[in-house]
Amino acid sequence: MLRLEAAEITQDTFKLRADLSIERSRKYAVIGPSGAGKSTLLAALCGFIPLSKGRLLWQDNNITSFAPGNRPMTMLFQDNNLFPHLSVQQNVGLGLRPDLRLSSGEKDLVQNALSRVGLGDFAQRKPGVLSGGQQSRAALARVLVQARPLVLLDEPFAALGPALRNEMLDLVAELITETKASLIMVTHAPEDVRRIADDVIFVANGVAEEPRPAAALMDNPPQELRDYLG
Amino acid sequence: MAFSTVSISSKLGIGAAILVVALILAALLAVLWRAEFNSGLGPADWSAIRFTALQATMSAVLSTLLAIPVARALARRRFRGRGLLVTLLGAPFILPVIVAVLGLLAVFGRAGWLNAGLAQVGLAPVSIYGLHGVVLAHVFFNLPLATRLLLQAWQTIPAERFRLAAQMNLTPHAVFRSIEVPLLRQILPGTAALIFVICLTSFAVALTLGGGPSATTVELAIYQAFRFDFDLSRAAQLSLVQLGIAGGTAALALWIIPTVSIGGGFDRSLHRWDAQGGLQRVLDILAIGLTTVFLSLPIAAVVIRGVAGLAETPAAVWHSAGVSIIVALISIVVLLSIALPMAGWIVTRPRGGSEAVGLLGLAASPLTIGTGWFILINPVADPFALALPVTALINAFMALPFVLRIIVPPMRDTVQIYGRLTQTLGLGGWPLWRWMILPRLRPQIGFAAGLTGALSMGDLGVIALFASPDTVTLPLQMYRLMGAYRMDAAAGAALILLALSLGIFWIFDKGGRWHAQA
Structure with a gap:
């Protein structure tokens, strides 16, 4: 379990408070108005922005000051999730070993992950020759080999068309269920929430609220959420 | 963050x-x-300091002023070979000084092409050695640098401004005054300062084209004290002088020296509507033509003589x-x-x-x-x-x-x-x-x-x-x-x-x- 305890994130004049827990094997959608601090919340969880107050606990261990690479999570960003100068195989391999000295067992792991996302024949290609959807799949293959307990998505599929985005979300949901990881995903689209989320973290007015069950919330939204959804 | x-x-x-x-x-x-301070600076040292400052000033002023018409012409003309010429302007950066000097000697030297031409029409030969030779070589190296810096600045002028000028039918003189002069006022001092600093520590040029009591730079004087007199304390003393002049000027000039872009990015050429008239055209052709000849002749001379000399x-x-x-x-x-x-x-x-x-x-x-x-x-x-x-x-x-x-x-x-x-x-x-x-x-x-x-x-x-x-x-x-x-x-x-x-x-x-x- 990941717990954000009485946390405050400060960036210049912007302030976000959060006090919430992330349970194992559940999928969370982070929604809220633009500029409310959804990405900031993820960046703080991942260790890119320090907490100005409070603590971050993982299985009751304090990981507030851990470097991003040492946290039990991995993150996909809106863009630049792959190095354009490395092959797909190398990009995925970096998730296993930063020095890329892969044993044959690790190479098999990479190849299996690529096959799992449907890129088995693309191992030696560079990301530049792949389509947008294929690039997303390659990044997901890396998430798969990293096998962290938490996966954070900061709208990595925002640039894809609706059909492709649904395909990716389904793939993510499958992979997350298989690996029993937890998913925390920023999104703007209510239909994404219905599609894959178990719980919703609503971010507005400088507060990231405690997760609430997605289905109940979306069927019967409170006033502030109704204002946002329109 | x-x-x-x-x-x-x-x-x-x-x-x-x-x-x-x-x-x-x-x-x-x-x-x-x-360094020993009891002896102080002799008249020869003072003369070296004066010459260093004089040649650097002349080189900086001449290179910068001559660069104005060239950069202006390059900024507003499009012609076949323009890209090549702009690339060539970057070449002096990697051109060995001594090679350029040999080329300049072949063109402007005692038995060079210029004097051969002068003799044909019955004029007295000119000598390349001394102050004007040193300045000539420095201009050869720094005119391209200044031109590139000015051209870079010229290309920061938004196209809209020239469009506006075209719409108002401004004369070339008015365009120059309203658009180009403010720009030059910004970029010229820094460009001149940079060239001044570079020329202060000039050694190879002074060694080959200068020399003697009247044309010795401080850098050359260090070498002579060291190599000819093997007077380490005098060399050390002159080094201190050099540090004071060059280091001090560099530190002072740092804040006005522009960022030198050595890479590409010069291929963009604006469409310009002004300066289509006869006189402006002739001026631009002259500026580009003369610069090309001035920069390429010495290199051509090196190649021509070099091929013949390889056997020797x-x-x-x-x-x-x-x-x-x-x-x-x-x-x-x-x-x-x-x-x-x-x-x-x-x-x-x-x-x-x-x-x-x-x-x-x-x-x-x-x-x-x-x-x-x-x-x-x-x-x-x-x-x-x-x-x-x-x-x-x-x-x-x-x-x-x-x-x-x-x-x-x-x-x-x-x-x-x-x-x-x-x-x-x-x-x-x-x-x-x-x-x-x-x-x-x-x-x-x-x-x-x-x-x-x-x-x-x-x-x-x-x-x-x-x-x-x-x-x-x-x-x-x-x-x-x-x-x-x-x-x-x-x-x-x-x-x-x-x-x-x-x-x-x-x-x-x-x-x-x-x-x-x-």
């Missing part, structure tokens, strides 16, 4: 920076320690060529092992500040550092035996400021774009360099290495201080041949040196771009 965006170790970078500062400071302290070149020239290649390669290795960690350290820090370390190499002239190190090495080892490593090291220091300017900005961009990705992957230390920074920056590293190699290959500076008969680089060998009036052999050597300098630049630059991924 409070957390560092990328985990580049700053230890190596700080170490490299400290090494650079320590080696330069050690040289300065040695000079300070050895003694075996020693080929040996020196080998020495020069080794020196250049060592310079590249030294430079990259200093510049890359330093750049890595600089990009993890807020903008500005730390780049200044690299400029130390410019503030202290090569001969000042050379003299200092000679004083330090002399008691413990034979300095002449160390001529080549010392030359390679100082050449690398001289290239350092340029190389940092080439490498730091793209490295900063790379770290900004991929910093978070590297952090989620836990990419740090050597793997970070191996898998991200080096492959991302390969084109810039190749360009920087090529530039350093060419500068080091063509350098005639410290090697003149330290050289013994058997450790002679190609530029020095060439100078000796010229001194012995074996001009054909010297021309052959010049052609080889020219080919090597351009070749080493081309190989590394090309190597960096080869198969590089966008």
